[in-house]
Amino acid sequence: MPQIPGPLKILPVYAIAAAGGFAFYKLGLPLPWMIGPLVATAALAFSERFEIRIPVQTRPFGQGVVAAQVGLSFSPAVFAQLLQMAPLLVGMALMIIFVGFAIALVLSRMARIPLTSAMIATLPTSPVEAAVVAERYNFPPAPIILSQTMRISTVVVLIPTAIFFIDGELGRTARQMNTAFHIPSLLALAGLSMLGMWLFFKLRISNPYFLGPLALSSIVTAAGVELVPFPSLVLWAAQVVLGTWLGSNFRRSLFTSAGRMVMASVVSTLLFIVASALIAASLSQVVGMSWETLVLASTPGGVTEMALTAKFLGIDVALITAFHLVRIFIVVPSIPHIIDRLHRYENR
Known part of the structure; x- marks a missing residue:
């Protein structure tokens, strides 16, 4: 089998991947510059005509660009609004944990795997972090990576597509091309992004390549400094990089080695998305927020991908990002404790 190694x-x-993004863009499909590359690269990887290995080190560029851009949405007024909504933000994060446990029970039964392993595969975190936890408890990491990757990819494809076709008017402004190119402002934003990544990496903070640029960009914006966002071409390039990396994980060998886990992961992922969406849509009637906002806020996807989805659909980017950040800060630190207690219970 021919190999395609090396950066060149x-x-x-x-x-x-970019051609796939362009095709999706011309077809008027949602989030084209991420979903198009994801689909194109996944098809290429699954065919196994070539052994495609996209280094995980490519992700920081995409994450840094998106995070710095998202941070520009955090004005002082937005921060004040988020503080008022703190109980809702925390409540939604806890809801994800409880729904995740219920879905893990389903996955455990369908795939005939221990509940602990199913919980690692279900709770929203990165595939790499989930694999590390799995190895700590002597579970095979490949099925865990498959399940987590399928969750993220399914959310990226399904949620924006569903919301777009149900209420397509939301996304029309997102297709307008931003050609503003103020070099000092762009250099400042890029510098903040790189400084944030370096600082959070040195501090060993989880997800440094997103949270670092987001933190510095939002702090500067909240202080009243106005920076020009990246041009559309830069944001599109970031999405192509992220979509390509996601798609490259869909190797046929990973599916064939996973056995029952493949279908079980598909079913459990869809159940997770549907259950979260139904709860969020019902809650929207109580709290007086749009169902699109709460559905996107409750979706068990990655914060980078959901921020991009919110931007494309014209939904409050800062609010959606805040929901997912609170979920990260509650769920991710809780995973080792949840898994440890569950593992002890199963092996008592």
Whole structure:
């Protein structure tokens, strides 16, 4: 099988991915520059005509660009609004844990795996972090990575598509191209992004390549400094990078080795999305917020991908990002404690 290693030889993969994004853009489909590359690269990887290995080190560029841009939405007024909504933010995060436990029970039964392993595969975190936890408890990491990757990818494809076609008017402004190019402002924003990544990495904070740029960009914005957002071409390039990395994980060998876990992961992921969406839509009637906002806020997807989805659909980016950040700060630190207690219970 031909291999495509090295930074230069993966450029054709990015070209194919970008072509997929352009095709989705021309077709008027939602989130085209992420979903198009994801689908194109997944098809290429699954065919196994070439062994595609997109380094995980490519993700920081995409995450840093998106995070710095999202941080520009955090004005002082937005911060004040988020503080008032703190109980709702925390409540939604706890809801994700309880729904995740119920879905893990389903996955455990369907895939015939221990509940502890199913919980690691279900709770929203990154595939790499989930694999590390799995190895700590001597569970095979490959099925865990598959389940987590399928969750993120399914959310990226399904949620924006569903909301777009139910209420497509939301996303029309997101298709307008931003050509503003104020060099000092762009250099300042890029510098903040790189400084944030470096600082959070050195401090060993989880998800440093997103949270670092987001923190510094939002602090500067909240202080009243106005920076020009990245041009559309830069944001599109970031999405192509993220979509390509996600799609490259869909190798046929991963599916064939997972056995029953494949269908079980598909079913449990869809159940997770549907259950979260139904609860959020019902809650929207009580709290007086739009169902689109709460559905996107409750979706068990990655914060980077959900911030991009909110931007495309014209939904409050800062609010959606805040929901997912609170979820991260509650769920991710809780995972080791939840898994440890569950593992002890199963092995008592």
